[in-house]
Amino acid sequence: MSSLGQQVVFWVLALIVAGTSMRVVTARNVVHAALYLVGALSGLAALYVLLLAEFVGWAQVLLYVGAVVVLLLFGIMLTRAGTGRSEADNSAQRPLAIVCALAVFAITASTSAAAFSGRTIDLSRVVGTRAVDIGAIIFSAYVLPFEIVSVLLLAALVGAIVIARRD
Amino acid sequence: MPVAYFLVLSSLIFSLGVYGVLVRRNAVLVLLSIELMLNAVNLNFVAFSALFGAHGAAGQVFALFVIAVAAAEVGIGLAIVILIFRNRSSVDVDELSFLKW
Numbered sequence: 001m002s003s004l005g006q007q008v009v010f011w012v013l014a015l016i017v018a019g020t021s022m023r024v025v026t027a028r029n030v031v032h033a034a035l036y037l038v039g040a041l042s043g044l045a046a047l048y049v050l051l052l053a054e055f056v057g058w059a060q061v062l063l064y065v066g067a068v069v070v071l072l073l074f075g076i077m078l079t080r081a082g083t084g085r086s087e088a089d090n091s092a093q094r095p096l097a098i099v100c101a102l103a104v105f106a107i108t109a110s111t112s113a114a115a116f117s118g119r120t121i122d123l124s125r126v127v128g129t130r131a132v133d134i135g136a137i138i139f140s141a142y143v144l145p146f147e148i149v150s151v152l153l154l155a156a157l158v159g160a161i162v163i164a165r166r167d
Numbered sequence: 168m169p170v171a172y173f174l175v176l177s178s179l180i181f182s183l184g185v186y187g188v189l190v191r192r193n194a195v196l197v198l199l200s201i202e203l204m205l206n207a208v209n210l211n212f213v214a215f216s217a218l219f220g221a222h223g224a225a226g227q228v229f230a231l232f233v234i235a236v237a238a239a240e241v242g243i244g245l246a247i248v249i250l251i252f253r254n255r256s257s258v259d260v261d262e263l264s265f266l267k268w
Binding site: 010152153 | 168170173174175176177178179183185186189191193196198199200202210214218234235238239241242243245246247249253261
């Protein structure tokens with residue numbers, strides 16, 4: 001893919017991700033917010049594929065778009081009745097929230113852009129990471145964090161069942 | 168392609184998540200905004216993995232770890248939200264002040 005093509009793909013995906021993320025935090029309807037999250041997560045998965053991180057991209061599609069969003073939709077469904085004014089945002093907090101979010105954006109964007117100005121990703125020279133490479137690095141250098149994450153997932157599974165069980 | 172593009176986009180998504188956490192009343196929507204913030208971090212990891220690709224795919228491995236932790240977090244978070252809804256008939260975070268002294 002030419003450099004211009006990469007730029008065009010990036011900007012299209014960036015617009016999709018930014019627009020849908022904006023709608024995730026502003027949509028009045030709870031279900032619509034969850035469905036806009038699907039758009040944002042899918043756009044991010046496409047960005048990972050653009051960065052030649054195929055395995056992470058597909059893990060994103062399977063785990064986030066497939067599992068997490070469905071879980072969130074179930075959560076919305078189970079807590080739907082009688083929520084009343086929970087549909088709306090806390091409008092008294094909105095000006096302060098906008099100021100906080102703008103401050104976070106200004107600080108993180110300016111510092112990271114300044115720290116990495118002039119550094120470019122040459123996608124024609126990036127070596128695509130195959131699933132076998134990811135597996136090799138997980139089970140050699142990162143085997144201890146991997147085991148800790150698996151224990152964490154087990155604990156979360158048991159904890160979620162214990163917390164949500166109806167006695 | 169300048170790596171700053173990805174970093175600024177990631178900052179934008181993260182600050183949108185911050186805005187959502189601060190302004191949303193529904194606890195499920197707060198969880199949704201937290202997912203946005205975690206994804207912004209993942210985009211950083213993958214972009215840096217492409218930038219420093221010669222030293223292996225460590226950034227992608229950490230992105231996978233973040234995805235796994237996010238899955239655990241959303242499971243526990245929703246279990247707590249459902250439990251609170253069962254006890255209080257509300258998921259409005261402004262009304263859930265019974266732990267406040």
